[in-house]
Amino acid sequence: MPTTDRLDDFLPQPRVAYFSMEIGLANDIPTYSGGLGVLAGDTLRTAADMSLPMVAVTLVSRAGHFRQEIDAQGRQIEHADPWDPSQHAARLNAAVALNLEGRQVWVGGWLYVVRSRHNGAVPVLLLDTDMPVNHAEDREITHYLYGGDETYRIKQEVVLGAGGVAMLQALGFKLMGYHMNEGHSAFLTLALLRRFAYPAEDLRPGESPYNLPRVRDLCTFTTHTPVEAGHDQFSYELVQRVYGDLLDLATVRQLAGADRLNMTRLALNLSEYVNGVAKRHAETSRRMFPGYAVHAVTNGVHSSTWTSRHLGAVYDQHVPGWCHEPELLSRADRIPDDLLWAAHAEARRDLVERVARLTGVALDPERPILGLARRVTAYKRHNLLFTDPARLRAIAERHPFQVVMAGKAHPRDQGGKRLIEELHAHMRELHGSIPMAYLPDYDMDLALALVSGSDVWLNTPLRPLEASGTSGMKAAFNGVPQLSVLDGWWVEGCIEGVTGWAIGADDANANGGDAASLYDKLERVVLPLWHGDRAGWVAVMKGALSKNAAYFNSHRMMRRYATEAYLR
Numbered sequence: 001m002p003t004t005d006r007l008d009d010f011l012p013q014p015r016v017a018y019f020s021m022e023i024g025l026a027n028d029i030p031t032y033s034g035g036l037g038v039l040a041g042d043t044l045r046t047a048a049d050m051s052l053p054m055v056a057v058t059l060v061s062r063a064g065h066f067r068q069e070i071d072a073q074g075r076q077i078e079h080a081d082p083w084d085p086s087q088h089a090a091r092l093n094a095a096v097a098l099n100l101e102g103r104q105v106w107v108g109g110w111l112y113v114v115r116s117r118h119n120g121a122v123p124v125l126l127l128d129t130d131m132p133v134n135h136a137e138d139r140e141i142t143h144y145l146y147g148g149d150e151t152y153r154i155k156q157e158v159v160l161g162a163g164g165v166a167m168l169q170a171l172g173f174k175l176m177g178y179h180m181n182e183g184h185s186a187f188l189t190l191a192l193l194r195r196f197a198y199p200a201e202d203l204r205p206g207e208s209p210y211n212l213p214r215v216r217d218l219c220t221f222t223t224h225t226p227v228e229a230g231h232d233q234f235s236y237e238l239v240q241r242v243y244g245d246l247l248d249l250a251t252v253r254q255l256a257g258a259d260r261l262n263m264t265r266l267a268l269n270l271s272e273y274v275n276g277v278a279k280r281h282a283e284t285s286r287r288m289f290p291g292y293a294v295h296a297v298t299n300g301v302h303s304s305t306w307t308s309r310h311l312g313a314v315y316d317q318h319v320p321g322w323c324h325e326p327e328l329l330s331r332a333d334r335i336p337d338d339l340l341w342a343a344h345a346e347a348r349r350d351l352v353e354r355v356a357r358l359t360g361v362a363l364d365p366e367r368p369i370l371g372l373a374r375r376v377t378a379y380k381r382h383n384l385l386f387t388d389p390a391r392l393r394a395i396a397e398r399h400p401f402q403v404v405m406a407g408k409a410h411p412r413d414q415g416g417k418r419l420i421e422e423l424h425a426h427m428r429e430l431h432g433s434i435p436m437a438y439l440p441d442y443d444m445d446l447a448l449a450l451v452s453g454s455d456v457w458l459n460t461p462l463r464p465l466e467a468s469g470t471s472g473m474k475a476a477f478n479g480v481p482q483l484s485v486l487d488g489w490w491v492e493g494c495i496e497g498v499t500g501w502a503i504g505a506d507d508a509n510a511n512g513g514d515a516a517s518l519y520d521k522l523e524r525v526v527l528p529l530w531h532g533d534r535a536g537w538v539a540v541m542k543g544a545l546s547k548n549a550a551y552f553n554s555h556r557m558m559r560r561y562a563t564e565a566y567l568r
């Protein structure tokens with residue numbers, strides 16, 4: 001376990017501070033809920049590999065996300081999933097005070113260190129208000145990830161942004177930049193405006209004290225949300241009540257919106273470098289926010305984290321250096337077909353065993369598996385596959401396959417929970433025709449088992465709502481091709497029949513034809529190839545590896561952030 005002493009190791013070198021409301025640090029630290037957090041974790045794992053000078057800031061989220069159980073009717077049952085930071089991190093010898101709702105709130109924290117097998121390390125500050133000096137209510141501000149009402153939410157965001165900036169300063173970090181992973185941390189810009197304000201005696205009457213260019217030059221903002229309604233907004237009445245001392249309100253209104261404080265606007269107006277997480281998503285963001293230069297840095301995933309040990313052993317032998325330099329996987333055609341296929345069969349067998357252990361469902365280890373797993377919410381359309389159960393059954397009669405699913409719905413997302421029940425109803429309806437299982441408690445560990453043990457990775461979001469998507473990239477690292485709607489990263493990653501296959505047209509208004517297209521592809525292309533042409537199938541596996549894992553990795557992503565955003 002790291003000790004506070006080691007904090008000193010991180011202080012001399014100037015760093016980029018990376019702020020994220022959630023970070024998937026490790027499978028047994030439940031401080032993430034989905035793709036945003038897992039991406040943040042991959043960002044830090046890669047920064048550690050590359051010895052990029054970074055420091056991350058997040059909330060400790062002691063109460064975790066939740067552990068999911070599913071009953072016989074397919075109803076999600078949520079169990080608390082608390083964790084004990086003292087088992088994984090060292091207490092920081094510092095605390096900073098904020099004024100929230102007129103009370104002083106002390107923010108302490110923990111040091112967690114992300115270590116690379118290549119010797120690099122990145123410190124992570126887990127901010128924590130659970131201190132005896134605080135009012136009972138305030139001790140819980142950093143407990144619940146995305147929990148509570150909007151008052152709770154804004155307090156969390158003030159602790160993250162303003163508390164984070166103050167904590168970095170109190171600890172003595174030297175900072176060369178600030179990177180906001182999504183708008184939750186945008187209050188950091190206001191804290192910096194105040195920090196770098198000109199002294200009153202240097203100002204002419206009526207002149208603003210705020211040095212906008214200086215703050216803007218320090219900030220980078222990555223947006224992840226392709227719909228206006230998804231961006232956090234707070235009424236100024238609430239902002240004033242909770243965080244009244246922030247700046248003068250006229251300035252904040254100019255920067256964050258006249259009617260409501262929009263965290264995305266605030267981040268956009270105070271960041272020199274702004275990007276979306278895929279080319280298509282950057283286009284969507286430019287339309288949503290005209291007048292801002294929104295770059296595209298397409299997401300990537302962390303090589304060794306997302307490759308099963310079976311495949312990893314084969315790459316070590318035939319593509320040495322692939323972990324640290326994933327672009328070497330462009331040489332994947334050097335791997336003998338039978339070795340690649342045998343390693344994949346091992347990963348599939350592991351998944352089949354796990355399905356049996358967790359659900360009692362006996363899958364056939366020799367039959368292709370369609371895998372689909374992600375946060376369950378309406379736009380992800382987990383149910384698209386079941387649009388026409390009779391047709392699905394007919395396809396399975398001619399070209400047998402099996403389905404493994406997983407995913408949690410946010411406790412307040414009633415639509416998502418109904419979707420899980422609906423999926424279970426379809427499983428019962430198709431029982432005897434198509435072997436199917438729904439694995440409970442989707443997490444990073446289960447994600448690796450699914451993306452490596454499936455034969456086809458299925459993704460069916462409603463366009464244009466998938467900003468990027470990353471699970472299909474994880475599949476690519478395991479030689480598993482994706483069958484997906486053309487949205488997010490797949491617009492760039494899909495080469496039809498080479499890296500996988502597209503569902504529907506590349507047209508944001510074509511969502512209606514997706515089910516028919518999915519069935520046609522499965523029936524005429526994907527399943528016949530799997531059953532009838534092993535060499536042809538392995539060629540697509542190699543296409544996924546050599547064209548997609550070689551590119552959609554977080555090493556490429558971090559080199560771009562470093563050269564274009566951090567060192568601009």
Ligand SMILES: *Cc1c(COP(=O)(O)O)cnc(C)c1O
Nearest residue numbers: 034035374443444447469470471
């Ligand atoms: C990768 C991952 C996600 C994100 O997957 P998407 O395809 O982007 O939805 C969500 N949850 C977990 C546990 C993951 O590992």
